[in-house]
Amino acid sequence: MAAVEFISVARHYPGSDRPAVDALDLQVADGEFLVLVGPSGCGKSTTLRMVAGLEPVDSGQILIGGKDATNLAPKDRDIAMVFQNYALYPHMSVADNMAFSLKISGVPKGERHRRIHEAARLLDLEPYLERKPKALSGGQRQRVAMGRAVVREPQVFLMDEPLSNLDAKLRVSTRTQIASLRRRLGVTTIYVTHDQVEAMTMGDRVAVFAGGRLCQVGSPQELYEKPANVFVAGFIGSPAMNLIPAPLHQGNAQIGEALIPLPRASVQAALEAGSTSVTVGFRPETVKIAGDGEGFSATVDLVEILGSDAYLYATMILPESDRSSGTLQDTAVIARISPRNAPRKTEKIRLRVNAEEIHAFSRETGQRLPT
Amino acid sequence: MTTTHGLAGDATSGVALEPAAPATPPRMSRRPAGHGKAWAARLRRLPLHAAIALLLLSVVYPLVWLLLGAFKTQDEFLNEPTWALPKDFTNVDNFSAAWSSVSQYLLNSALAVFPSLLIMLVIGTAAGFALEVMVWKGRNTVLLTFLIGIMVPWQMILLPLFTVYFQAGLTQTLWPLIFTYTATGLPLTVFLMATYFRAIPKEIFEAAALDGASMIRALWSVAFPMMKNAIFTIALVQFFFLWNDLLIALTFTTRDELRTVQAGLLNFTGEFGVVDYGPTFAAICINVLVILAIYLFLNQRVMRGMAAGAVKG
Numbered sequence: 080m081a082a083v084e085f086i087s088v089a090r091h092y093p094g095s096d097r098p099a100v101d102a103l104d105l106q107v108a109d110g111e112f113l114v115l116v117g118p119s120g121c122g123k124s125t126t127l128r129m130v131a132g133l134e135p136v137d138s139g140q141i142l143i144g145g146k147d148a149t150n151l152a153p154k155d156r157d158i159a160m161v162f163q164n165y166a167l168y169p170h171m172s173v174a175d176n177m178a179f180s181l182k183i184s185g186v187p188k189g190e191r192h193r194r195i196h197e198a199a200r201l202l203d204l205e206p207y208l209e210r211k212p213k214a215l216s217g218g219q220r221q222r223v224a225m226g227r228a229v230v231r232e233p234q235v236f237l238m239d240e241p242l243s244n245l246d247a248k249l250r251v252s253t254r255t256q257i258a259s260l261r262r263r264l265g266v267t268t269i270y271v272t273h274d275q276v277e278a279m280t281m282g283d284r285v286a287v288f289a290g291g292r293l294c295q296v297g298s299p300q301e302l303y304e305k306p307a308n309v310f311v312a313g314f315i316g317s318p319a320m321n322l323i324p325a326p327l328h329q330g331n332a333q334i335g336e337a338l339i340p341l342p343r344a345s346v347q348a349a350l351e352a353g354s355t356s357v358t359v360g361f362r363p364e365t366v367k368i369a370g371d372g373e374g375f376s377a378t379v380d381l382v383e384i385l386g387s388d389a390y391l392y393a394t395m396i397l398p399e400s401d402r403s404s405g406t407l408q409d410t411a412v413i414a415r416i417s418p419r420n421a422p423r424k425t426e427k428i429r430l431r432v433n434a435e436e437i438h439a440f441s442r443e444t445g446q447r448l449p450t
Numbered sequence: 451m452t453t454t455h456g457l458a459g460d461a462t463s464g465v466a467l468e469p470a471a472p473a474t475p476p477r478m479s480r481r482p483a484g485h486g487k488a489w490a491a492r493l494r495r496l497p498l499h500a501a502i503a504l505l506l507l508s509v510v511y512p513l514v515w516l517l518l519g520a521f522k523t524q525d526e527f528l529n530e531p532t533w534a535l536p537k538d539f540t541n542v543d544n545f546s547a548a549w550s551s552v553s554q555y556l557l558n559s560a561l562a563v564f565p566s567l568l569i570m571l572v573i574g575t576a577a578g579f580a581l582e583v584m585v586w587k588g589r590n591t592v593l594l595t596f597l598i599g600i601m602v603p604w605q606m607i608l609l610p611l612f613t614v615y616f617q618a619g620l621t622q623t624l625w626p627l628i629f630t631y632t633a634t635g636l637p638l639t640v641f642l643m644a645t646y647f648r649a650i651p652k653e654i655f656e657a658a659a660l661d662g663a664s665m666i667r668a669l670w671s672v673a674f675p676m677m678k679n680a681i682f683t684i685a686l687v688q689f690f691f692l693w694n695d696l697l698i699a700l701t702f703t704t705r706d707e708l709r710t711v712q713a714g715l716l717n718f719t720g721e722f723g724v725v726d727y728g729p730t731f732a733a734i735c736i737n738v739l740v741i742l743a744i745y746l747f748l749n750q751r752v753m754r755g756m757a758a759g760a761v762k763g
Contacts, residue, residue, distance in 0.1 A: 133656050154662035166653035170675040179671070180661035227661075 081144030081157075081234040081267055083107040083130060088139035090125050099125045101291045103139070112261055112268045113296075114282030116275055117314070121288040123271045127237050130269060131160050144234055159228035160237040163244060165220045167212040173199075173223050174208040177230045198226040201260065218249045225257070229264070236261070236268040242277065254281060275315055279303070287311045305438075309445040312360045312438060318390060318413045321363065324442060326356045332439065334359060335375025335395045339432065345439040345448035352441060357448065360438040363390065366414035366430050368422070374431030377412055382421045389418040393430065516738075519731035520544055527727045544728035545736070548718075552733045554707065555714030556740065562624045562699075562710055563692045566631035570639050570688060571681055573632075578643025579673050583655050584665065593644060599637030604630075608701050615702065626702035627710070631695070635688045646680040647673070686748045693741060711737050 088103040100122040107113045115123040128134035130141060132153035140149050148156050159180075167176050174195055181191045199205045202222040212220055221241060228236055241257070242250045258281050261268050272278055278285045279299040286296040287310070295307040299315075306312035312320045323334060330346050331338035341357070349357050367374075377393035391414040414430060422428050439448045519527060521536035521544065580586075581593050615626040654676075658668040674681075699713040706717065715737070718730035 131656075131660060133659070153656075153659045158660070160657070160660050162653040162657060164651055164653055166651060166657040168654065168658075168672055168676075170678075179658075179663075183662040183667065227657075231661075 082109045082111075082142075083235055083267060083269065084140075084142040085126075086140040086142070088126075088129060088141060089137050090122075090129060090134060091137050098122075098137075098291050100129070103293055105286060105293060105296060107267060107269060110265045110267055112258075112270065112281060112283045114278040114285045115269065115271045115288060116273065116278035116285055117288035117294075118273060122291040123273075123288045124239055126288070127160075127239055127269055127271045130156075130235070131158060131237050132156055157234045158237055159231045159233040159235075160239065161221075161224045161228050161241045163240040165212075165224040165241075165244075167220060167223055167227070169212055172209050172211055173204060173215070173226075176212070176223055177227050180227070180231050194230045194232070195226075198229040201229065201263075202226050202256075217245055218253060221245060221253060222256075225260070229260075234267065236266050238268065238270045240272055241270075242272070243274070257281070275317065279315070285315075287314060289314075305447070306360075307447050309358055309360070309440045312440070316362060318363050318415075320360045320438070321366070321412050322358055322360045322440075323395075323410050323412070324356055325359045327354075332357055332359050332437070334432070335377070336398050337373075337375040337431065339437055340434050341437065341439050342450040344450055348448045349439075349441060352443060354442055356442055358440040358442050358445070360440065361432045361436055363413045363415040365436040366412065366416075366432055368414075368416060369429040369431035371429065374429050376427060376429050379422050379424055379426045379428060380411070381424060384418045384421065386418065389416050389421045390414070391416050391421065393428065396427070513738075516731050516734060519727055520735045522728055524726065524728055544732035547729040548733035548736060551714065551717070552711065552736050555709050555711045556736070558624065558703075558708055558714075559693060559710040559712075562627035562631065563689065566628050566635065566692060567685055567688060569628070569632045570635045571685055574636060574639030574643045574684070575674065575677060575681060576669060577636075577640045578645075578647045579669050581640070581644045582647035583650075583652070583668075583673070593641070596637045596640045600641065604634050605697060608698070612701060621702065621704050622708075624703075624708060627699060630698050630702065631692050634698070635691065639684055639688060642684050643677070643680070646677060650676060682748055686745070689744065690741070 084107070085103045085105040088100060089098050090100040091098040103122075103126060115126060117123050125134055129136050130143070130148075132148070132151060136149050140147055142148065143156055143158070168179065171179065177195045177198060178191055181194065186194070195208070196205070199208055202225055204219070204222055204226055207215060207219060207223075212223065215223065221244070224241065238257075242253055245253060254277060270277075270281060279302075282299060284296055285299055285302055287294045287302065289310045295302060295311045297305075302311060302315045306315060306320075309322060313322055325332035325334050325339075327333075327341075327346060327349060328338055330340060330343065332341050333339075339359070341359075345357070376396045378396060379391060379393050381392040383390040383392070393412050393414070395410045395412055397409065412430065439450075440446060441448055515532070518536055521539055521541055522530070523537075523541070523543075526534070526537060577596070581589050581596075611626070611630060612621075615621050615629075620626050620629075650673075654672065655668055658672045663671065694712060695710075696712040699710040700716070703709050703713055706714075709717065711733075715730065715733055718726050718733060
């Protein structure tokens with residue numbers, strides 16, 4: 080087991096006008112499960128491939144277990160990787176797939192046999208050891224790919240969207256399997272996914288990437304409760320956080336007709352930057368249906384009933400003065416409400432949000448304002 | 451098709467298997483209406499069947515003529531009508547006469563073609579691997595250069611090559627054939643191999659690299675077994691090219707003992723230009739049978755090679 084450290088790592092693909100990964104500084108602790116998450120093309124897979132040695136590092140350093148691995152060949156890094164399409168050797172049986180790396184590194188036959196059977200037992204693959212990959216289901220192939228990584232007893236596991244080729248039900252069960260396997264083995268793991276549910280449920284820490292840059296790294300709860308910028312706020316959580324431009328009026332943020340007090344530090348930071356408005360964010364579950372005279376008014380567009388919850392999609396009704404001056408535009412709001420007595424489509428309702436559940440971000444930089 | 455089959459079955463069951471008829475009453479009851487339909491269908495397909503028959507005839511007729519000729523004496527061949535059957539099907543004199551020289555030619559062909567094939571496939575697979583799997587600057591240019599090789603008309607380079615081989619003192623051996631066959635076959639082999647490699651997910655070789663396999667090991671333990679069917683397909687295609695080659699063999703073999711089958715068959719023409727038809731046809735028959743045997747042996751694998759990549763593995 081080993082810690083992994085990125086020091087100002089960058090990767091620029093030839094022919095591209097911006098770097099795929101830019102000045103990445105990140106530490107993965109020994110035995111930690113770190114999830115890299117972000118939309119397509121954000122640089123998370125490139126980061127993982129640089130750790131594996133499959134992608135050259137243009138500048139910066141990668142340390143594995145304290146040693147500089149920046150220019151080491153993949154085989155000398157003592158890592159194992161699980162690929163999205165599993166990358167099993169189609170002409171070899173399951174046992175041979177798992178044995179391949181051990182054979183190359185000269186592990187004696189007895190030891191090889193022991194490790195393969197142990198991994199097979201761990202992953203419920205014992206009945207399939209003599210089968211070829213094409214005779215296995217998607218989930219079984221995925222487990223073989225895991226087994227191939229496990230038998231090597233590496234310092235670091237790298238997983239590149241290993242669940243994205245599975246169906247929804249299998250994905251959930253395999254997710255828990257991987258999490259429990261990792262806990263049992265205690266190996267440092269870097270896991271790439273674009274699915275924020277996977278990221279939130281599996282990771283000790285989650286690193287959110289966007290446009291080749293690391294936006295924020297922290298525990299899932301931290302990311303949810305204190306997103307560092309507008310991107311993280313919108314990316315983490317489902318449905319996404321409501322993000323609304325709000326003009327400042329004497330220390331209050333205006334949401335529709337409602338004026339919601341912001342922390343003094345936030346307002347001051349915004350004013351110091353020469354801004355007269357902020358981006359406010361609030362989670363759908365913090366929006367409540369209010370009585371007359373409270374909050375802001377909105378028209379219901381759609382109500383999705385999921386059984387335990389209902390999602391209400393509404394458009395905020397702007398005060399006449401703002402509408403005519405064009406300072407604000409129609410804004411959609413999502414609220415998680417109780418499915419009982421849910422309002423009907425086109426109905427006019429009033430919604431409110433508590434001041435302490437509001438996140439304030441700079442409109443210019445998108446960064447979280449101090450509280 | 452199904453209608454015709456069903457009715458043909460009915461017709462036989464109606465005549466020969468009378469007791470079984472009550473077991474299939476619905477079929478019997480449909481019969482009168484279907485009968486006319488079947489004839490109409492047959493009539494509609496008549497032009498197609500006639501065309502197929504004509505095509506088949508044009509392919510099979512020369513082969514039959516060849517086989518019949520192989521059993522005829524020179525006198526029979528020249529004086530009897532073309533259609534006439536040989537007097538004696540047990541007369542294998544032509545074959546034994548042909549075999550005495552063809553055996554040497556066959557051996558020469560095998561000695562020139564199989565080593566060329568082997569070298570071509572090993573280098574072609576390795577080059578395809580290097581061009582598609584390995585990442586290096588200029589690989590596209592190299593692939594393009596190989597493609598240019600396909601476009602070179604090799605009739606054009608025969609004379610310069612002959613001079614080179616002559617100066618190198620190789621003209622009394624089969625080496626000129628092996629070199630030329632390998633070189634002329636390589637561009638297509640490399641191109642096809644690169645195409646096959648392109649269809650294999652890159653992650654498989656990345657996984658091999660992570661598993662600690664060197665490039666040579668990845669080529670030998672992963673690429674070769676995965677490409678087995680593709681290799682057999684290319685081998686068969688190239689085999690026919692090389693085995694049936696006449697021009698190169700004729701240019702570079704200076705002595706009769708070095709002639710390959712195709713070049714050797716020309717020798718069956720007598721001193722004054724008289725063709726000895728019986729032994730010539732027998733020799734051609736032997737050649738065809740050898741190729742057929744090899745084809746039948748490889749056919750199964752080739753079919754699998756052709757279908758490879760058609761469906762998700």
